[in-house]
Amino acid sequence: METISRFLKPEKQSFFLLGPRGTGKSTFIKKTWPQALYLDLLLPDVFRNYTARPERLSELVGAHKEGKTVVIDEVQKAPQLLEVVHSLIEEKRGLQFILTGSSARKLRRGGVNLLAGRALMKHMHPFMAAELKNLFKLDKALQIGTIPLVLNSTDPIATLQAYVDLYLREEVQMEGLTRNMGNFTRFLETISFSHGSVLNISNVARECQIERKVVEGYVVILEDLLLAFRIPVFSRRAKRAVASHPKFYFFDAGIYNILRPSGPLDRPEEKSGAALEGLVAQHLRAWIDYFRPGCELFYWRTSAGSEVDFILYGKNIFQAIEVKNSATIHPQDLRALKAFGEDYPEAKRFLVYRGREKLLRDGISIVPADEFLLGLKE
Numbered sequence: 001m002e003t004i005s006r007f008l009k010p011e012k013q014s015f016f017l018l019g020p021r022g023t024g025k026s027t028f029i030k031k032t033w034p035q036a037l038y039l040d041l042l043l044p045d046v047f048r049n050y051t052a053r054p055e056r057l058s059e060l061v062g063a064h065k066e067g068k069t070v071v072i073d074e075v076q077k078a079p080q081l082l083e084v085v086h087s088l089i090e091e092k093r094g095l096q097f098i099l100t101g102s103s104a105r106k107l108r109r110g111g112v113n114l115l116a117g118r119a120l121m122k123h124m125h126p127f128m129a130a131e132l133k134n135l136f137k138l139d140k141a142l143q144i145g146t147i148p149l150v151l152n153s154t155d156p157i158a159t160l161q162a163y164v165d166l167y168l169r170e171e172v173q174m175e176g177l178t179r180n181m182g183n184f185t186r187f188l189e190t191i192s193f194s195h196g197s198v199l200n201i202s203n204v205a206r207e208c209q210i211e212r213k214v215v216e217g218y219v220v221i222l223e224d225l226l227l228a229f230r231i232p233v234f235s236r237r238a239k240r241a242v243a244s245h246p247k248f249y250f251f252d253a254g255i256y257n258i259l260r261p262s263g264p265l266d267r268p269e270e271k272s273g274a275a276l277e278g279l280v281a282q283h284l285r286a287w288i289d290y291f292r293p294g295c296e297l298f299y300w301r302t303s304a305g306s307e308v309d310f311i312l313y314g315k316n317i318f319q320a321i322e323v324k325n326s327a328t329i330h331p332q333d334l335r336a337l338k339a340f341g342e343d344y345p346e347a348k349r350f351l352v353y354r355g356r357e358k359l360l361r362d363g364i365s366i367v368p369a370d371e372f373l374l375g376l377k378e
Contacts, residue, residue, distance in 0.1 A: 003031070004131050004148070007290040007377070011120055014089060014097040016075075018104060019124030020226045020251055022149030022163060025100045028124065029071055033098065036069040037061070041077040050078050057084045061095065068094060075099040076107050089118050103171060105224035125286035126252050127151065129373035138370040142275045145254020146282075160258040164188075171225050178221065183210050187218045191248070192260040196274040196281075198301065199230060199248040219248075227251055229285065234298035234311040239343045241303040253279040273325035276369060277309055280323050280352060284310055287376045292317060306336045311347075318347045327355040329366055337364050 006024065008017075010032050019025050029036070037060070041047050050056055061070060072081060085097050097119065101107055127146040129136040136146075144156040153159035168185065178184045190208040194200075205215040222228035230246035250256040253275045260271055281297075288295045295314030301307040310321040320340045324333055329351065337349045341363065349364045352372045359366040367375075 004127060004135075006124075007128060007131060007286075008122065008124060009290070011122065012096065013120060014085075014095075014118060015099070015120035015122050016107070017098060017100045017122050017124055018107075018226065019100075019102065020147075021102045021166070022147045023124045023126055024148040025102075025124045026073055027148070029073075029098055029100065033069045033071065035067075036071045036098070037064050037067040038071045038073070040073045042074050047077055050081060054078070054080045054084050057081055058088065061088060061093075069096045069098065071098045071100070073100050074102060076101040076103045076105075079107060082107075086118070103225050105221075123289045125289065126282060128283055128286050128290075128376060129370070130375070130377040133374075136370070136374060138373070141279055142253055142272060143257060145252040145257070145279075147252050147254060150254055156254070157258070160254050164255065164258055167225060167227065172221065178218070183208070183214070184218060184221075186210070187215060188259055189261055191219070191222075192250075192256060194248045195250055195256045195260065196277040197247060198243060198245045200245060222250075227255065231281070231297050231299055231310075234300045234313065236313070237344075243301040243303065247299050249278050249281045252282060269325060276325045276354075277323045280321070280369070280373070281310065283373050283376050284312065284321075288312075288314075291378045300336075300340055302339070306339045308336050308340050318344070320344070320347045320349045322349075322351045323369075324351060324353045326353055329353060329355070329359070329361070334362060334364055338362065 006028050008028060017025050017029070039046055039050065041050065061067065075081060085099065088095055089097065099119065127148060129141070132146070144150055144160060147163070149163065150156045150159050168181065172178055172184060173181055186208045187204070187210060191204055194204060201215050201219065202212055205212040208215070219228070223230070228248065228250050230248055232246050233243050235242050250259070256278050257275055262271060284297055288297060292314060295312055295317055298311040298313060299307065299309055300311050300320065308320045309323045312319040312321070320337055322337050326333070334351065337351060340347065341349055350372070351364055351366045352369050353366060354369055356368055358368065358371065
């Protein structure tokens with residue numbers, strides 16, 4: 001695949017760059033800062049040297065006077081290096097540190113707060129449709145997602161399966177995050193049915209026959225490894241009783257697709273509907289991170305059952321977005337957005353669907369899914 005320009009803007013000060021493996025963090029950094037001093041902690045000898053003697057980083061920087069940018073790849077592998085980084089930043093040598101990571105858990109434990117105010121927090125996501133431009137194909141994205149590692153593969157499905165196995169083996173088992181891999185594997189399959197749905201941990205625990213507290217811990221593990229996220233319910237100035245549980249999503253439609261089992265009793269449209277909603281969710285998260293810092297992502301659900309999939313709320317933006325995996329729009333498809341408009345007339349409302357026509361009906365913009373996703377750019 002040709003080199004794709006990313007929407008992530010280069011920074012001049014030190015920053016963390018977090019994102020799941022395979023999302024292109026290293027590629028972006030090597031292209032943007034080709035002369036940087038580079039430490040890859042995934043290399044066994046580098047990992048051994050710098051965990052044994054973290055102060056070696058000061059010696060390395062001191063020996064390369066010309067190096068103004070220092071990259072530490074997968075810094076969560078050696079969080080003790082953060083104290084050295086903090087010290088070097090305090091010395092005001094004009095150094096820029098770029099610290100990449102694919103796990104938030106070890107970074108939090110390792111002292112990210114030491115760098116508070118001295119290093120920005122940035123995120124790298126799977127490709128957005130507008131980054132891929134004419135290479136973006138909606139049906140393909142729903143099947144294999146948009147992780148750069150997968151899109152660059154000659155066998156995307158095998159790569160997705162290997163990707164899941166890699167996290168199970170390296171990030172979960174080797175880091176000792178859970179003692180029972182059988183339970184965790186069963187949990188992954190069960191929670192795949194919650195993708196795009198309100199997360200009921202008690203139901204998940206019952207389905208996979210694991211204690212509720214253990215399931216809660218497993219969900220946190222997925223979030224810490226940046227493999228999943230939850231979005232809360234929108235309740236500002238609520239005029240009706242609203243739900244309290246968040247909705248759950250895997251970070252990429254391809255990951256969901258490979259984890260969600262299919263059988264004779266599963267309807268294809270049920271799986272593809274959740275995949276489409278998840279694809280929109282991952283795009284909205286990326287768009288917020290890249291272009292609208294301060295904006296927040298919610299969903300809206302009343303106790304009576306009306307639900308709008310996504311609410312974007314922030315400075316100069318208030319939008320309600322409903323996603324339908326259908327090529328035709330029926331009156332009932334607009335009911336939730338109409339109800340939301342009654343409570344929040346300030347909000348712009350969109351219905352994203354699988355049809356080809358762009359329409360305006362009852363004040364609601366009806367937009368084809370591929371056009372909507374391709375339009376998410378600065």
